[in-house]
Amino acid sequence: MIKIGLTGSIGMGKSTVLRMFAGLGAATWNADDAVHRLYEKDGLAVRAIEKVFPDTIVDGQVDRGRLATLVLNNAEALQQLEDIVHPLVGEDRERFMTAAAHAGALVAVLDIPLLFENASDKFFDATVVVSAGEKIQRDRVLARPGMTVEKFEAILRLQLPDEQKRQRADYVINSGQSLEGTRAEVEAAYEDIIARATKA
């Protein structure tokens, strides 16, 4: 199975591009979605988070807005949260990889926001970064309901700058254009990755 690591900074279009890879037949997995499942009722992170951040639990689920307020400007609290969440995300990812291999998938694409920050890139046959440029990124993120300039900037500070991601990636997909244009770039990268991996 060919493994592709997909990343990009907040709002650059990772989820949208991941869906395009799925449309080409790849098995796909998204780390942020895995985190959100862990926080739902009966989710695997709820009890551990309740112990450390009791005020974030509402109706048996983690309220992500409350949690964000507690951790985004507090490095120690964020570290405590990541220590709980990242191992569980890793287990979810392993379950996905096993299921995809069993299902006979030729390609698996994993959307991992902290791909380079956590040195996960070495596990992949190819890395892909999605980038729209800072102005489009800012406009798209600030248009989201509930987003504020403070929250956006706090998240940006936690992430490797876009320019460094682009330098490190094997492929850069431009998401600052029409969806059709981006889809064409995704198709070209997908075909190239498969051709190289099958030749090797």
Ligand SMILES: CC(C)(COP(=O)(O)OP(=O)(O)OC[C@H]1O[C@@H](n2cnc3c(N)ncnc32)[C@H](O)[C@@H]1O)[C@@H](O)C(=O)NCCC(=O)NCCS
């Ligand atoms: C801070 C939380 C509560 C905010 O939840 P919310 O639903 O408002 O935002 P969402 O999860 O969609 O994330 C928004 C953006 O922030 C990015 N982000 C989230 N956590 C982190 C982090 N620890 N470091 C850098 N970027 C992060 C996401 O990739 C996304 O680009 C949530 O993201 C969280 O629990 N993060 C900690 C877990 C983590 O490290 N996730 C990253 C992928 S494993």
Ligand SMILES: Nc1ncnc2c1ncn2[C@@H]1O[C@H](COP(=O)(O)OP(=O)(O)OP(=O)(O)O)[C@@H](O)[C@H]1O
């Ligand atoms: N050419 C394009 N490629 C990708 N996204 C686009 C494009 N044009 C417009 N968009 C819009 O930009 C937004 C990108 O959001 P998306 O959720 O895909 O980003 P993300 O990187 O996954 O965000 P987050 O880091 O918050 O998880 C979507 O609303 C999408 O429809």
